[in-house]
Amino acid sequence: MRHFIEPNSFSLEEQLALLDLADRMEADPAPYAHLCDGRILATLFYEPSTRTRLSFESAMLRLGGKTLGFAGAQLSSASKGETVEDTARVVSNYADVIAMRHPKEGAPLRASLSARVPVINAGDGGHAHPSQTMIDLMTIRQRKGRLDHLTIGFCGDLKFGRTVHSLTAALSQFEGNRFVFISPEDLRLPQYVKNESLEPTHQIYKETADLEAELPHLDVLYMTRIQQERFFNEEEYLRLKGCYQLDEALLQKAPQDMPVLHPLPRIDEIKKDVDDDPRAAYFDQVHNGVYIRMAIILALLDIPDPVTGKKVLEA
Amino acid sequence: MRHFIEPNSFSLEEQLALLDLADRMEADPAPYAHLCDGRILATLFYEPSTRTRLSFESAMLRLGGKTLGFAGAQLSSASKGETVEDTARVVSNYADVIAMRHPKEGAPLRASLSARVPVINAGDGGHAHPSQTMIDLMTIRQRKGRLDHLTIGFCGDLKFGRTVHSLTAALSQFEGNRFVFISPEDLRLPQYVKNESLEPTHQIYKETADLEAELPHLDVLYMTRIQQERFFNEEEYLRLKGCYQLDEALLQKAPQDMPVLHPLPRIDEIKKDVDDDPRAAYFDQVHNGVYIRMAIILALLDIPDPVTGKKVLEA
Amino acid sequence: MRHFIEPNSFSLEEQLALLDLADRMEADPAPYAHLCDGRILATLFYEPSTRTRLSFESAMLRLGGKTLGFAGAQLSSASKGETVEDTARVVSNYADVIAMRHPKEGAPLRASLSARVPVINAGDGGHAHPSQTMIDLMTIRQRKGRLDHLTIGFCGDLKFGRTVHSLTAALSQFEGNRFVFISPEDLRLPQYVKNESLEPTHQIYKETADLEAELPHLDVLYMTRIQQERFFNEEEYLRLKGCYQLDEALLQKAPQDMPVLHPLPRIDEIKKDVDDDPRAAYFDQVHNGVYIRMAIILALLDIPDPVTGKKVLEA
Missing domain, CATH: 3.40.50.1370 (Aspartate/ornithine carbamoyltransferase)
Structure with a gap:
């Protein structure tokens, strides 16, 4: 199982394959509209970031999937003192892939260590996005x-x-x-x-x-x-x-x-x-953002491009 | 492209066609249950209004569509100083139609000027709803x-x-x-x-x-x-x-x-x-509200009533 | 119409049937993936509880249904002084089943008295969960x-x-x-x-x-x-x-x-x-939680298990 915590979580070749897939989906989204039927994306946003959250959610919806999550730490169990590791492991039971935004650098990485599903870093403090x-x-x-x-x-x-x-x-x-x-x-x-x-x-x-x-x-x-x-x-x-x-x-x-x-x-x-x-x-x-996030989701869920038969990530 | 900013955004004839469509859907919702498959409604609520937001979301879901959005300004990018115009243009990439609630009069109108998708005024201060x-x-x-x-x-x-x-x-x-x-x-x-x-x-x-x-x-x-x-x-x-x-x-x-x-x-x-x-x-x-909002969404997306073949809005 | 306000809202026999159904879904979820197509769950959370809310939402999504709701009282109409009874009756028009979390004991029970759809207590103060x-x-x-x-x-x-x-x-x-x-x-x-x-x-x-x-x-x-x-x-x-x-x-x-x-x-x-x-x-x-909530939703919507033909609740 792979995660996307920083750009070089993917090799250069994989990054280029990701861009290619995003380009293909932007040119013609129809063949991709049901690839995530029955799949769920969790958006765990410990700080608000409307643009990024809605972009990820739109990406999952345009792949046929569904979403759940929270949009601010005050809405989360963080206030009860739960660690990011426990939250990630728990949410692994509710979703097939997690996009996490966190004010603290390294939180998505820590989450990925206990998660049972792929984790996408949707921005962690001053570190990476x-x-x-x-x-x-x-x-x-x-x-x-x-x-x-x-x-x-x-x-x-x-x-x-x-x-x-x-x-x-x-x-x-x-x-x-x-x-x-x-x-x-x-x-x-x-x-x-x-x-x-x-x-x-x-x-x-x-x-x-x-x-x-x-x-x-x-x-x-x-x-x-x-x-x-x-x-x-x-x-x-x-x-x-x-x-x-x-x-x-x-x-x-x-x-x-x-x-x-x-x-x-x-x-x-x-x-x-x-x-x-x-x-x-x-x-x-902004427009490209939705296709990039669709490509990231497909890559991490290891779903091949139905047009080319290719996967983004190497085995 | 049309927007619904105040009642007379629609002509009297169009308003009556909207009521007729809502009546037909209330009497028999089944033929309308998949008209918005694959479409997305964004609910951009800069102040909470549970009733209105859930009613719009239920309307879109009952048409087969999906939803995303935010339910309070503290959850939005407004706190970073973005204008409503920019937000509307950005969200146009994430959704096919926008319902906006805002404490300031005229905000949905301003949003509609830069949006690339139809905008529905879901209440703007003391102005209109x-x-x-x-x-x-x-x-x-x-x-x-x-x-x-x-x-x-x-x-x-x-x-x-x-x-x-x-x-x-x-x-x-x-x-x-x-x-x-x-x-x-x-x-x-x-x-x-x-x-x-x-x-x-x-x-x-x-x-x-x-x-x-x-x-x-x-x-x-x-x-x-x-x-x-x-x-x-x-x-x-x-x-x-x-x-x-x-x-x-x-x-x-x-x-x-x-x-x-x-x-x-x-x-x-x-x-x-x-x-x-x-x-x-x-x-x-409250009951009628869901059908009215279904009718508004269908009108703005220019989707004809499958039963009568008619559209709400004139060309 | 039945509600699930405390464990003994269901008879012991019904509780065991619920556990049996949850076990069967956990063993093989595929036959259950579309039982709630076109149905909507409202999650009315008057206090945050990420785990419980996301678990209920995941349950409904995994049954093919959709969700709407709010995740904190500040996002609700409660701030305008509406009673829980009125909110429940209103939301009955937006959803087919309601899961309610409330800091006050008895709120879900009061909601169930005016709701037109089944109400699930998702935790009410010190009372029940x-x-x-x-x-x-x-x-x-x-x-x-x-x-x-x-x-x-x-x-x-x-x-x-x-x-x-x-x-x-x-x-x-x-x-x-x-x-x-x-x-x-x-x-x-x-x-x-x-x-x-x-x-x-x-x-x-x-x-x-x-x-x-x-x-x-x-x-x-x-x-x-x-x-x-x-x-x-x-x-x-x-x-x-x-x-x-x-x-x-x-x-x-x-x-x-x-x-x-x-x-x-x-x-x-x-x-x-x-x-x-x-x-x-x-x-x-946590893992079992999703299946239990799927079973509760199916029970209250009176949807039989397609594998056994049995319903959880007695007539």
């Missing part, structure tokens, strides 16, 4: 036709932005990519991400505070929200929150085929006038 | 056989009572109705409702505080709850909350065929001894 | 092959432990059982449980504080959690919470075929090293 990373890869590949030899700009909160860390690691698996990290001084990429993801494979990267100067040279721009909930200090948040604002005027400096990604929700770092620009790819990400 | 209005019309028509030439008494909180305002507007579309507004001085029908709904079509109406005197002359009585949550002042609420209490003794003054409606929940404005009186129609309203 | 009792019986019978002539040790919080009171009553229906109540002085079995369950049928029982001394003589051990939420006094809770801790070393004193039951969640009254001992039966209970 691997389905989001797969969505980002799928969207970049759709827009650029490849995942290598790209110059990718990451802009905004690179310190707390978990999706940035994971996507950096994921793109480091491919050849010839160049990373441009654009942030205020106080929100730069942490040293450990450089040590773990960039240095070992000698990635080419630069750090800067100037979005405008970099725009003309990017193949992909990945914007992020300054996340109020990560700041201890309100004043600090207020000082930094409006530091980058991409609007249609600024976007004129960028190449015509440079997609703009954002994991959403956004506040004001991307203005609404960008939404109608063909480069806006952040609603594509 | 159009499915409730359709339920009221369906129930009156079932009981009285018509929606015109009726004397309708509205009793209780006519100031904040959104359902009263909407039903007044809806009944003003029909000929020969007479409106009797029964309330304490402080909870009278707002001037703007008179200006918008009663004056333009020269409706006949009167205002009074005396329920008992009016009872013998009414064709329909619509009771409402004094809603604590609308008062800023606890003292004010306590003074007014018990101002009308309909019990079986008082009901003896009313005609034998005068249905008593109430949008529920009730506190003590209708005593339990009325429940067994054949004139009690408020549980009929 | 009858599906848990059925789970306990099923698990004991699976492990020991019988429900009579057993020496059962109950250990921990016997004062507030609702499951202990119910299981004591249930086992008193069978011949030749002996009860050993193991607790600190302050958490002894209440006198009313003795009066109601033990005295009328002259059951043999003893009370002690010494778990270790009793272990070698038990056929079954039922452990319970010291429930913080039942204490008014934090200090009192802290003094008592660690009073019994069963670990693998202590378990060596017990017979090799003495199952250890616990209604879960546990804190530290059973150590993790016991989990791998074949005597650990508490995860069996």
Whole structure:
């Protein structure tokens, strides 16, 4: 039995097979509509995350399956002091696969050790949110036709932005990519991400505070929200929150085929006038999210693609 | 693509077609049990309203569809500062139709402007709750056989009572109705409702505080709850909350065929001894609610009635 | 129409038929997978209880049915002052069967008086949690092959432990059982449980504080959690919470075929090293819980077992 706790829970080959399956389902979902008839997904969300929870639930429903779960720790048995391990083992009796969101890093991993069914990490604190990373890869590949030899700009909160860390690691698996990290001084990429993801494979990267100067040279721009909930200090948040604002005027400096990604929700770092620009790819990400999660569920339940006969995961 | 934001989002002809469809489904639900197989309803409730949410969910389930959503703002991404427009556009990827409840007037309308799927207003602050209005019309028509030439008494909180305002507007579309507004001085029908709904079509109406005197002359009585949550002042609420209490003794003054409606929940404005009186129609309203919501979903998804071949909405 | 408010809502014969049905479904669930197609279960949980709610929902989903409901009073209309009676009557229009959890004793009984569909008590304060009792019986019978002539040790919080009171009553229906109540002085079995369950049928029982001394003589051990939420006094809770801790070393004193039951969640009254001992039966209970709840739903909906043709409830 396999789990999906971080992107490299799957080999690179498996990750690409997952993207292929998601692409096929997006192109024609009909053959997949009943693959999970009679199966149940449990969404155990120890903190609210509407977007992610509903995306997983929609994925399971679109495969013919059903869902149950909870959407906040106050609704769970956590308040009675139960460990995540016990909860996972218990819920293994109620569902065929578990998607867990937890404010504490490592909780989904701990859950997977006692669960009797596959566990998907749907975000654990500052650690990982691997389905989001797969969505980002799928969207970049759709827009650029490849995942290598790209110059990718990451802009905004690179310190707390978990999706940035994971996507950096994921793109480091491919050849010839160049990373441009654009942030205020106080929100730069942490040293450990450089040590773990960039240095070992000698990635080419630069750090800067100037979005405008970099725009003309990017193949992909990945914007992020300054996340109020990560700041201890309100004043600090207020000082930094409006530091980058991409609007249609600024976007004129960028190449015509440079997609703009954002994991959403956004506040004001991307203005609404960008939404109608063909480069806006952040609603594509939401759309792709359902297919990625369908693919993850099929992979972990070891259900082959009825069209190709192939499974995502190797034996 | 059409939305259902207020009763006159649908033409009068469409409203009547909706009532007809609801009546047919109530009489024989079997032919409709699989019309929404594979479809998903999202219930986005930014404030709790169990009755309305469960009614919409039951409607979708009884059509063969599935549901997902949230039941309170603390469970949503609203806490991260996302706009209703972005949420609606995002959720359009997860569901085929959205029912939205929001404490702020106009939120469902704003959602409908960015949504890629139909949006149903499931109540927005003091503004509208159009499915409730359709339920009221369906129930009156079932009981009285018509929606015109009726004397309708509205009793209780006519100031904040959104359902009263909407039903007044809806009944003003029909000929020969007479409106009797029964309330304490402080909870009278707002001037703007008179200006918008009663004056333009020269409706006949009167205002009074005396329920008992009016009872013998009414064709329909619509009771409402004094809603604590609308008062800023606890003292004010306590003074007014018990101002009308309909019990079986008082009901003896009313005609034998005068249905008593109430949008529920009730506190003590209708005593339990009325429940067994054949004139009690408020549980009929709950029952009809599921069929009205089934009809709204079918209308917006543009699914024809398999029995008659007709669609509710004109092209 | 029947309800399941406490274990003896069903006759002893019916209880045994329920256990038989649950056993058959556990052995082979396939013939039961579509018995509730098109049916809806409402889970009305006025206090959170993830385990119980998800178990009921999983049961209904595994029968082919669907679910709706709420998972905490703050999400319900209770905050608008609606009575449980009105809510139950309203929800009867949305669902075919109701499972209700409520902090107040007697609430599910009151609900059943106005409901138009069967009501299952999913726990009401200190009163009853009858599906848990059925789970306990099923698990004991699976492990020991019988429900009579057993020496059962109950250990921990016997004062507030609702499951202990119910299981004591249930086992008193069978011949030749002996009860050993193991607790600190302050958490002894209440006198009313003795009066109601033990005295009328002259059951043999003893009370002690010494778990270790009793272990070698038990056929079954039922452990319970010291429930913080039942204490008014934090200090009192802290003094008592660690009073019994069963670990693998202590378990060596017990017979090799003495199952250890616990209604879960546990804190530290059973150590993790016991989990791998074949005597650990508490995860069996969770597993059995889904089948018991499937059986209760089928019983109340009066759906016969397609394999045997038998119904659980007598006409």
